[in-house]
Amino acid sequence: MLSQSLYSYKSALDREGIIFTFCGPISHDIVEGVGITLKSQLAESDVKQTTAMKVFAVFIEQVQNVINYSQERTDFDSDMGMGIIVVGEYEDKHFIVGGNKIRNSKVPVLEQNLRELVAMDKDELKVFYKQRRKSNTSEDSKGAGIGFIEMARKASEPLEFSFEKIDDDYSFFSIEADI
Amino acid sequence: MTRLQIEKTKSSPEIDFNPKTHIHLIKGESYPENTQQFYDPILDWINSYLAEGYDGDIVFNIELIYFNSSSSKILLDIFDMLDDTKNKKITVNWVHDEDDEAMEEYGEEFEEDIENIKFNITTK
Numbered sequence: 001m002l003s004q005s006l007y008s009y010k011s012a013l014d015r016e017g018i019i020f021t022f023c024g025p026i027s028h029d030i031v032e033g034v035g036i037t038l039k040s041q042l043a044e045s046d047v048k049q050t051t052a053m054k055v056f057a058v059f060i061e062q063v064q065n066v067i068n069y070s071q072e073r074t075d076f077d078s079d080m081g082m083g084i085i086v087v088g089e090y091e092d093k094h095f096i097v098g099g100n101k102i103r104n105s106k107v108p109v110l111e112q113n114l115r116e117l118v119a120m121d122k123d124e125l126k127v128f129y130k131q132r133r134k135s136n137t138s139e140d141s142k143g144a145g146i147g148f149i150e151m152a153r154k155a156s157e158p159l160e161f162s163f164e165k166i167d168d169d170y171s172f173f174s175i176e177a178d179i
Numbered sequence: 180m181t182r183l184q185i186e187k188t189k190s191s192p193e194i195d196f197n198p199k200t201h202i203h204l205i206k207g208e209s210y211p212e213n214t215q216q217f218y219d220p221i222l223d224w225i226n227s228y229l230a231e232g233y234d235g236d237i238v239f240n241i242e243l244i245y246f247n248s249s250s251s252k253i254l255l256d257i258f259d260m261l262d263d264t265k266n267k268k269i270t271v272n273w274v275h276d277e278d279d280e281a282m283e284e285y286g287e288e289f290e291e292d293i294e295n296i297k298f299n300i301t302t303k
Contacts, residue, residue, distance in 0.1 A: 028212035032189040035210075053245065053281060060210050060247050079212070130288060133252050150248040 018088040025080040026070075031063045038087065047094075051179060054154045055094045058177045059087060061147040062098035070100035071170060093156070099174035107163050107171055114175070117148060118158040125153050151177045180231060183224045191217055192243060196224055198231075202238045210247035218253045225257060229264055237266070242274040242303075244282070255289065262295050270297040277302040 002009075013021065020038060022030065038059055042052035063085055070081030083100035102110070120128060129149045152159050155177040164172045180198035187193035192207035211217040239261065246254065261269050273289065275282035286300040 028190070031210070036189060049278070050281065057245065064210070064247065126288070130292070133255055146248045146252065
């Protein structure tokens, strides 16, 4: 059935300027494989090297967030997180969007943290980044807990984010960085 | 102390810590699957090495072209360990590509927090 509509699906992605998208279980192999592909693809295009590295860096933070924090997993203690990653280009701007399911109980704190981040200018972000890097990580943070700050520092616009309630337990969280 | 050598992978850097030459290297890219797991043996090695208290020149060459945010935290831990020795004979060389301003800035941000050891930012 899908073979009939796949072209229109692809055309729709092309119209949106989407260079790459992945939806499903995300593993570290995908981080490495797609990361390297994305880097060489950007290197071959006429994108500035500094921009290409920023896109790559934000892509890594986005996919590792999905792996570490998605509440939708193939298995309870799986190393893979289910989610979606979209990388695209629109009017000379690159956008990297990540999305995954999270528990409703996590929404208020995450939303508050992100609201604080988007209100900061680059100097404030630098101070905050260094401060958070020095402090111990929070207990449910598998990474350094500074991935979003890193993304905000690389982005040329404030991060955009949204939470869509799925049911009584889960929401869909998405976050976008534009470079 | 035995030499610590770890080959680079797509997402983890080459490590070559040499207790004979006292010149140590971290080189490549760092965004491993499990950052803590990758760096734990490295942090342990540095701890034991510093505890031996070698009194000659010690050099750490950091030649990274990319590191993710959780690796950044580990790098800070490493620099803090070195800085806490207050050993003026320890030098960190932060080596970046000439046109890589982002890496240069990352180096400067680490340098701001270092008080007791030498921290040089240089190009290849």
